[in-house]
Amino acid sequence: MSFVNIIKFKTLGDERGQLVSLESNGNIPFEIKRTYYIYDTSPGVPRGYHAHFTLRQTAVCLKGSCVVLMDNGIEKVEVTLDSPTKGLMIEPMQWHEMYDFTNDCILMVLASDNYDELDYIRDYDDFVGAVKNDDT
Numbered sequence: 001m002s003f004v005n006i007i008k009f010k011t012l013g014d015e016r017g018q019l020v021s022l023e024s025n026g027n028i029p030f031e032i033k034r035t036y037y038i039y040d041t042s043p044g045v046p047r048g049y050h051a052h053f054t055l056r057q058t059a060v061c062l063k064g065s066c067v068v069l070m071d072n073g074i075e076k077v078e079v080t081l082d083s084p085t086k087g088l089m090i091e092p093m094q095w096h097e098m099y100d101f102t103n104d105c106i107l108m109v110l111a112s113d114n115y116d117e118l119d120y121i122r123d124y125d126d127f128v129g130a131v132k133n134d135d136t
């Protein structure tokens, strides 16, 4: 059993097409305070390379696909996001790297708080040190 949590969203489809509804404290397990999306990514250029101290996020690939490497300081898991019905939980103290974006990829992220650069751990050694300190 991996530490990675992927939420499968129910689709409300009919003959007109598909619809997915995302609700704070419903199928998204926190109050959504911010939404951002990543698109028009440069070929071969990875993103992320950080963890957050307190932020909770759900990443949904609305179009195309990308790969997210999730790392809790002990275990690393690669997750392919390739469906608007799949939400990857990025919890506090989970290092993440995003890569292999297809040209058409639109990666939407729902976040539990406003943007705050002080919530980022951008140095991998600092991250591993913080994970070890959490255990003691």
Ligand code: T46
Binding pocket: 034, 036, 038, 047, 048, 049, 057, 059, 090, 109, 115
């Ligand atoms: C994350 C992954 C999945 C803002 O001003 N406001 C925002 O809400 C965000 C998300 C970013 N920014 C600024 C900060 C940087 O100057 O936009 C620039 C690009 O952000 P960053 O280099 O952090 O982008 P990614 O793709 O490496 O990481 C982003 C999120 O920042 C991060 O929280 O978990 O996506």
